[in-house]
Amino acid sequence: MDRFTQLCKNHGLKITPQRAAVYAALKNSKEHPSADQIHKQLLHSFPNISLDTVNRTLITFARIQIIDVVEGQGDPRRFDPNREDHHHFYCLSCNTIFDFHDPDLEQLPLPEEITRTCTITGKRLCLTGYCEDCRQHKQKHQPINFCKPY
Amino acid sequence: MDRFTQLCKNHGLKITPQRAAVYAALKNSKEHPSADQIHKQLLHSFPNISLDTVNRTLITFARIQIIDVVEGQGDPRRFDPNREDHHHFYCLSCNTIFDFHDPDLEQLPLPEEITRTCTITGKRLCLTGYCEDCRQHKQKHQPINFCKPY
DNA sequence: TTGACAAATAGGTATTAATCCTATTTAATA
DNA sequence: TATTAAATAGGATTAATACCTATTTGTCAA
Ligand SMILES: [Mn+2]
Ligand SMILES: [Mn+2]
Ligand SMILES: [Zn+2]
Ligand SMILES: [Zn+2]
Numbered sequence: 001m002d003r004f005t006q007l008c009k010n011h012g013l014k015i016t017p018q019r020a021a022v023y024a025a026l027k028n029s030k031e032h033p034s035a036d037q038i039h040k041q042l043l044h045s046f047p048n049i050s051l052d053t054v055n056r057t058l059i060t061f062a063r064i065q066i067i068d069v070v071e072g073q074g075d076p077r078r079f080d081p082n083r084e085d086h087h088h089f090y091c092l093s094c095n096t097i098f099d100f101h102d103p104d105l106e107q108l109p110l111p112e113e114i115t116r117t118c119t120i121t122g123k124r125l126c127l128t129g130y131c132e133d134c135r136q137h138k139q140k141h142q143p144i145n146f147c148k149p150y
Numbered sequence: 151m152d153r154f155t156q157l158c159k160n161h162g163l164k165i166t167p168q169r170a171a172v173y174a175a176l177k178n179s180k181e182h183p184s185a186d187q188i189h190k191q192l193l194h195s196f197p198n199i200s201l202d203t204v205n206r207t208l209i210t211f212a213r214i215q216i217i218d219v220v221e222g223q224g225d226p227r228r229f230d231p232n233r234e235d236h237h238h239f240y241c242l243s244c245n246t247i248f249d250f251h252d253p254d255l256e257q258l259p260l261p262e263e264i265t266r267t268c269t270i271t272g273k274r275l276c277l278t279g280y281c282e283d284c285r286q287h288k289q290k291h292q293p294i295n296f297c298k299p300y
Numbered sequence: 301t302t303g304a305c306a307a308a309t310a311g312g313t314a315t316t317a318a319t320c321c322t323a324t325t326t327a328a329t330a
Numbered sequence: 331t332a333t334t335a336a337a338t339a340g341g342a343t344t345a346a347t348a349c350c351t352a353t354t355t356g357t358c359a360a
Pocket of ligand 1: 032080082086087088098099
């Protein structure tokens, strides 16, 4: 029994070809695709698959915590196959999201004011800026400001 | 000349009553409101102000870096009047965004792999979970997962 | 293996955020 | 006060996402 079958069984989800395809498409993705991108990709192998099914399936996967939703700035929701502890650099010019790891940050204790009063379920450092490829072209775009330059 | 007038002049923006109102409404807000929320609030004093004007104005302010856009998970874009270095706790149940500060984090150097290759313009730690008021009611909602529980 | 049934899907519709369009108004400047 | 470019209102459009429902399909137990 493969990993996907196992996960579905554990959560009482039926194993359908569409679900398996969505799972495989996202897990094989190195980017952080939107529902629409996954849908377009799957149309080749499933000419009738609906966007609703793709979106619903991704949200189902996120709810049972086998994938993540990526934080963004008001643009279409994007998904993350990578559930390891990691952080994101978001390029304001080409919209690519790069993963990176930071063991020091993992270790950093959070302010007591938060940990005492709230239940924390997620933690991520979000960097924004311009990736290597886009640095030079920075002035061509005028992205909406995300947060203060640091 | 007040602060708002100064900022507009510096950036060649005309000083209009609508702009001043949007600026004041956001700057006085302790929350992280959406364009729609600001618009609804301003309708009391400006019965004809359009949502487009409010949204456009907020985006203009973000571009000239006098306000920020808040990272989210695919929901309506929200704005932040607070441009100090700070971080966010996002309640998955009531959608409130709480500010917090963390001097240790400010000091933490970023991975060299990122700083070498990219231009970083923003840095923010994004925590998700359930706020003090919502902890008990956690099971009532089934929010889309943001990222791995840590 | 088959039948019953709940779950999932396709495809259409509705909703909502955000943007675009354009005639009109208005702030800035001389 | 007249000129002019910028800004606005309000309607239209687009795009993401959610909703609705008839039909199909996976699951499970007989
Ligand atoms: Mn990632
Ligand atoms: Mn804030
Ligand atoms: Zn880039
Ligand atoms: Zn809450």
